[in-house]
Amino acid sequence: MSHSIIARIAVPVPLYSLFDYLVPVTFSHPPVAGARVRVQFGRKQLIGMVVSLESESMFPVSKLKPVLDIVDDQPLLPAEIIKLLKWAASYYHHPLGDVLFSALPKRLREGAAAELKSENHWVLTESGNKVDVNELKRAPKQAALLAYFKNSAKSEVISSQLNEDWDNWRSPLQSLVDKSLVEIIEKVQTAIAPLSNVSNDRLPEKPELNSEQENAAREVIGVLNSYQTFLLQGITGSGKTEVYLEIIEHALAQNLQVLVLVPEISLTPQLTQRFTKRLNTIIASLHSGLNDTQRHSAWVQASKGVARVVIGTRSALFTPMPDLGLIILDEEHDASFKQQEGFRYHARDLALVRAKNKNIPVLLGSATPSFESLENVSREQYSLLKLTKRGVLSARPPKVSLLDVCRRPMDDGISDKLFNKIEEHLNNDGQILLFLNRRGYAPLLMCHECGWTTACQRCDANMTLHHHNQRLRCHHCGYEKPAPTKCPECDHESLYIPGAGTERIEVALTEKFPSVVISRIDRDTTRRKGELDKKLNQARTGEARILIGTQMLAKGHDFPNVTLVGILNADQGLFSADFRGTEHMAQLIIQVSGRAGRGDKPGEVIIQTHHPEHPLLHTLLDSGYTGFAKTALIERKQASFPPFSYMVLVRCESMQKEHGIEFLNECRQALNYEEIETFGPLPAPMERRAGRYRWQLIILSKERKSLHSVLRQWVPGINKLKTVNKVRWSIDVDPQDMF
The missing domain is CATH 3.30.70.600 (Ribosomal protein S10)
Structure with a gap:
């Protein structure tokens, strides 16, 4: 290279500018746009990304630092993703370098190679299938391992499975390989393997779609090669996922990839499991619950076209997918699609930009669409598809009633009437879900004598009492300390505990129903790995008869045995300082209520409130979510708030x-x-x-x-x-x- 080539590079720093670096003449070729390079930035060496190559710089060439190394021979991010991220940086007024690198898994941000790794799979040989395990009785570890292979439901076993089930398995397994009873097959790693040796006629039987589901699927399938945005508004339990699956099957048949975004990590394994049972393809899962290696592997598989379906949370939107033909956002109204720190993007809105650039359709699904999406339907920018019937023929919408708790005796946040209803449903072999969007035992401690409260010293908030370890914790800044046994101000020994959190509800119900299995699902009880899956499985199988939880329980879960839903405090959203407060309240009430009566038993919903005459509650119950939204949107328009500004x-x-x-x-x-x-x-x-x-x-x-x-x-x-x-x-x- 006889002339100077300038690489305009984005680095992951919060500065609104790109940086010019000189491409050394000693390089055999210049880096390409979208490739990573290593550069000196101040005193540090950083991984940067080439945005463009130029022949001139506004700075003297002699002042430019050289590119130290080229990490990628080919673009790591294709032009389509670079275009999307540039648009996002401009729209959200955020530094481009920060935006580009926030779209990458950690290992790629650190410079790891974007390549698929091979992985050993062990399978029984023909001899291994025929041999009697008892022939290895002198080698008990080999015999036990051979029995494990014979009894495994899977035809192939990988290292991660063996690590979970066995200690010190490598030596006895090598002995089985040496005896030609097991053989090793080297395969490219997959995020989730396709169903092994499953022919189409052995896949789970597809449920028959009703006419509304068929019409919705047909509308989207008809435009798979063009841009259009659909809003699938289906009541809870109406079978939106079956519509997704029908459309995805058609997309896969046309050799297209599909991106499915969900709001919460807890929904990703559930949806992935359901998709894996129905779709004989490789599915990659992308969310923050994975370790760095898993995220890296899934990202690379999607970008190479190996994974044909990607299911993930908001950041999965930026995953390169060369054959992308459809984007689906489930629970599109959910605030979790909006990043709240750093690069504050909205995955729903950027999904539309990506789809338009790619000329493919977007399907937004929700029982309670955001006001923005409903207004876009009104403006004819989205096409509305409606599901008004529950998927199970015998399932009916639950009976919903308001329970006035003013001046009623309350036992740890539960009224006597609701206690009676819980007992009634338990006696009728029902399952109960109690919703309270407040974790901990109680929102504060108070001195009955002088009025002292557990105010956080660092926040304008009270510290929450956690009963199991008798500690006070601020849920806003994380500060915690032991709970006092007497008032630190006046030494009075009788401290009052007003209000209730999920922990207090659990304690109260355990005392009331000691023989009933109760499961509390909130951030405090699901911190350990695997604990959330365990609790959700208890809920789905009916092992846990009473479920208590925060909004983690409200989103997309199918609990067919739930017959009673109790919403313990519906008043929090009625007087919110946020102009979206009532919208979020209505969505939460409808979503939680929709967990009842999804099976063949009728459902009932009881909403405890101190404001039973509030017009918004009555509009929601009398006119449903659509009627509520129409009324609330009129108020928004009068106030000139979004979506009207x-x-x-x-x-x-x-x-x-x-x-x-x-x-x-x-x-x-x-x-x-x-x-x-x-x-x-x-x-x-x-x-x-x-x-x-x-x-x-x-x-x-x-x-x-x-x-x-x-x-x-x-x-x-x-x-x-x-x-x-x-x-x-x-x-x-x-x-x-x-x-």
């Missing part, structure tokens, strides 16, 4: 309250544009968290294009403001919560 939230936090106020006032003064409105500085709903004061500036505009034009001019100047070094700040485009 476009919002940006500038957040900042500082050790001194006045620093945040000064910074946001500077920001507001610089935002002197007619196209927008600004509100603030305003304290966040929780003003102090982890010892830092949190303030916000709201930016609203009627026109999205005008808003982003303003932001492009304004954002680069933020780091030049006088007070910027006194705060941590961030920009949240299309915020999903105000906290």
Whole structure:
């Protein structure tokens, strides 16, 4: 190379610029756009990504540092993904380097090779199948291992299975190989292997679709090679997953890959298991519950076209898939699709951008669609597909009633009437699900004498009492300490415990029904690996007769034995400081209620409330979610809130309250544009968290294009403001919560 080639490189730092590096003439070839390189950045060596190659730089060539090494001969990220991420960086006004590297699994960010590794599979030989295990009685470990192979449901066994089931298996297994009883087959690693030796006629029988399901599937299948967005609004239990499977089977038959996004890690194994039983293909799973090696392997398999279906949480959206032909978002309304830290993207919205660039359809599914999606249907930007019947012929929507708990005696958060209903359903062999979106034993401790409470010293919140270890824990900053036995202010020994969390409900029900298996499912009880799967299995099989949980239980789970759902505190969303509070409340109530009566037994839902006359509750119960949404959208329009305007939230936090106020006032003064409105500085709903004061500036505009034009001019100047070094700040485009 006789002339200078400049590589414009993105590095994973929070700076709104790319960096020019010189490609050394000693390199046999320059790096390609989308490939990783190693560069010197300050005192560190970093992995960067080439965005483009140029012949000129605004800096003298003599001042440019050289590229140290080329990691990839071919682009790691294809042009399609680079285009998507560039668009995302521009739309969310976030540094491109940070955006590009947030799209990669950790090992690829660190420079690992993007290649498929081989893995040993052990199978019985013809001799191994015929030999009697008793012939190896002098080698008991070999005999036991041979019996394991013979009794295994799978025709091939891999290392991870042997590690789970055996200690010190390698030596006896090698002996079986030496005796030609077992042989080794080297295969490329797969995230989830296809069903071994399963012919189509042995796959699980497909349930017959009803007319609504057939029509919905047919609509999407008909446009598999063009861009269109569909909203599949189906009541809980209406069989949305069967519609997904029908469409996916047609896509696979056309040699297309399919990307399925779900909001929660807990739903990924459940959906993967169901898909694996129906689809004779390789399925990759991508979510934060996997270790680095598993994520790397699944990502590479998808990018090489080996995995034909990818099921994952929001970050799986950025996985390269050369034959991608369909994107499905299940529970599209869920706030988990919005990243809340760093690169604050919304996976649902970016899925539409990726699909449009690729010219493929998107299917959004939900029983309770987001107000944005419903408004897009109204504007004819989405096509609406409806499922109004439950999938099981005998299943009927549950009977829903409000239970006024004002002035009623409450035993640890449960009214006497609800206790009676629980007993009634237990006697009728039903399963009960109690929902309370508050973990711990109680939200605070209080002194009945002087009014002292367990206020967190670092947050504007009370510390939650956890009964099993008698500790107080702040669920916002993580600070914890032992629970006092008497009031630290006045020494009074009788401390009052108002309110209830899931732990307190569990204790109360255990005392009331000592012989009944009770399962509590929240973040406290599912921290250990495998614990969530164990508890969900207890719930599905009916082993656990009473289920208690937070919103982890509300999303997409199918519990066919549940006949009674109790919502213990429906009032939290009625008076939220967040303008989306009532929308989220309604979605949660409908989603939780939908867990009842999904089998052949009728379901019942009881909603405990101190505000039984509240108009929003009555609209939801009388007119359903669609009627509720229509009423609430009218109010949103009158208030000029999204989806009838476009919002940006500038957040900042500082050790001194006045620093945040000064910074946001500077920001507001610089935002002197007619196209927008600004509100603030305003304290966040929780003003102090982890010892830092949190303030916000709201930016609203009627026109999205005008808003982003303003932001492009304004954002680069933020780091030049006088007070910027006194705060941590961030920009949240299309915020999903105000906290």
